[in-house]
Amino acid sequence: MVVDVDNRIIAINPAFTRLTGYAEQEVVGQSTDLFGYEHQADFFPDEIQSPLTKTGHWQGMIQMRHKSGELCPQWLMIDTIYDEQRHARLRIGMFSRITDQKRAEATIWQQANFDALTGLPNRSMFYDRLEHEIQKAKRVGQRLALMFIDLDQFKEVNDTLGHDIGDMLLKQAAQRLSTCIRRIDTVARIGGDEFTVIMGELQDAGSVERAARKILQALAEPFHLQEDVIHISGSIGITLYPEDATEADSLLKNADQAMYAAKTHGRNQFNYFMPRMQHAAQARMRMANDLRDALTSRQLDVVYSRSLRWRPAPSTRPRRSSAGVIRHAA
Numbered sequence: 001m002v003v004d005v006d007n008r009i010i011a012i013n014p015a016f017t018r019l020t021g022y023a024e025q026e027v028v029g030q031s032t033d034l035f036g037y038e039h040q041a042d043f044f045p046d047e048i049q050s051p052l053t054k055t056g057h058w059q060g061m062i063q064m065r066h067k068s069g070e071l072c073p074q075w076l077m078i079d080t081i082y083d084e085q086r087h088a089r090l091r092i093g094m095f096s097r098i099t100d101q102k103r104a105e106a107t108i109w110q111q112a113n114f115d116a117l118t119g120l121p122n123r124s125m126f127y128d129r130l131e132h133e134i135q136k137a138k139r140v141g142q143r144l145a146l147m148f149i150d151l152d153q154f155k156e157v158n159d160t161l162g163h164d165i166g167d168m169l170l171k172q173a174a175q176r177l178s179t180c181i182r183r184i185d186t187v188a189r190i191g192g193d194e195f196t197v198i199m200g201e202l203q204d205a206g207s208v209e210r211a212a213r214k215i216l217q218a219l220a221e222p223f224h225l226q227e228d229v230i231h232i233s234g235s236i237g238i239t240l241y242p243e244d245a246t247e248a249d250s251l252l253k254n255a256d257q258a259m260y261a262a263k264t265h266g267r268n269q270f271n272y273f274m275p276r277m278q279h280a281a282q283a284r285m286r287m288a289n290d291l292r293d294a295l296t297s298r299q300l301d302v303v304y305s306r307s308l309r310w311r312p313a314p315s316t317r318p319r320r321s322s323a324g325v326i327r328h329a330a
Contacts, residue, residue: 001093007032010090019074019095021067035064048078056080056088061098073102115189117167118174126188126196130248133186133200137241143202147212148237148255149177151193151219152267157230168225169232176218180211196255205240212236212270220268233268235259244273 002011009027017023020035027034051058059077066072074095081090113125121129130146137144151173158166170193177187177195186198197215199208219234237258245251254273262271294300 001032001095003032003091003093005088005091007091009034016095019072019097020064026067052078052080052091053088056082064095073098118171118189120174120178120195121186121188123188123190126186126190126198127248129186129188130198130251133198134241134246134248134251137200138246142200143205143243144241145197145199145202145208146239146241146251146255147197147199147208147215147270148239148252148259149195149197149215150235150259150263151195152233152235152263154193154232157232161225161228161230165225165228165230169223169230172223172225173219176221177215180214180218182211185211196252208238208240209270212238216268216270235262235267236270237262237273238270239273244275 001009001016003009009030009032012022012024012027022034048058048060057077057079059075062074062076063071064074064076075098077094077096079092079094080088081092083089113122113128114120115122133144136142151169154166154169157169170189173193174187174189174195177197181187181197181199184201188196188198190196197211199211202208215236216234219232223230223232237255237260239245239251239254239258241251244254258271258273262269265271
């Protein structure tokens with residue numbers, strides 16, 4: 001596309017028509033604003049015009065509106081033709097379609113932020129959304145809940161029926177979890193058979209318990225996978241902001257500890273985080289570290305003991321034999 005210094009179109013080539021849908025008679029004499037989009041009416045905004053004025057060159061990505069109304073990403077390179085007095089006379093724009101490039105970028109972003117198996121947000125996206133919900137709750141003075149969900153007996157399914165069946169189970173479990181939460185909530189898979197649910201904008205604390213019971217009921221329903229019918233359950237740990245913690249890492253740790261408490265108490269249930277869980281976990285960690293240090297420093301002694309079998313003292317009472325002879329017990 002060739003334009004004058006007032007951004008009026010002077011000429012286009014057939015490739016421009018194929019990219020934009022506009023024929024030559026439709027655009028020659030028109031302003032380049034014809035290709036503007038809703039957030040930028042001027043096709044050559046200041047961020048393009050300023051370097052053009054200084055250097056005569058510019059290149060970068062733009063969103064160009066097709067004749068059909070569709071926004072099409074294009075890579076634009078602009079060069080300037082000057083007259084004898086070094087005044088800008090014409091600008092030549094060279095366009096390249098980058099739809100494939102943008103599609104590749106979208107694929108990379110998808111892979112970086114979403115679980116490939118279930119399509120749920122992965123650990124990275126989970127942290128982003130949790131941080132966002134924490135900041136929003138802090139700003140408006142609301143509460144939020146974080147659930148940590150682990151599938152009971154999932155390892156047995158993988159070991160006995162194979163990873164293909166395990167993957168099918170994870171996909172169905174993810175779908176069931178998604179139907180148990182509100183539209184504003186986030187369910188994520190953070191690894192293996194571990195899922196999380198972020199519940200923001202809590203007006204009623206009872207909604208957390210209702211959601212937890214709904215999830216347990218959904219996971220307890222039989223899973224029909226090919227020719228197999230599989231029964232599993234879920235263990236859920238729940239922590240609350242700001243009562244239990246105000247940082248994302250601390251909330252996740254709390255929910256994880258509460259989930260293990262639910263497993264310890266029999267599985268297929270939910271458990272709220274309590275501070276004593278944190279104290280117990282820290283005590284276990286300190287004990288483990290102390291034992292490692294003791295082994296390294298050879299501070300442990302092994303004592304072997306042998307238990308002796310107790311025998312009663314021999315009786316001295318005489319007993320009579322059948323022959324009438326008095327004998328003593330040996």
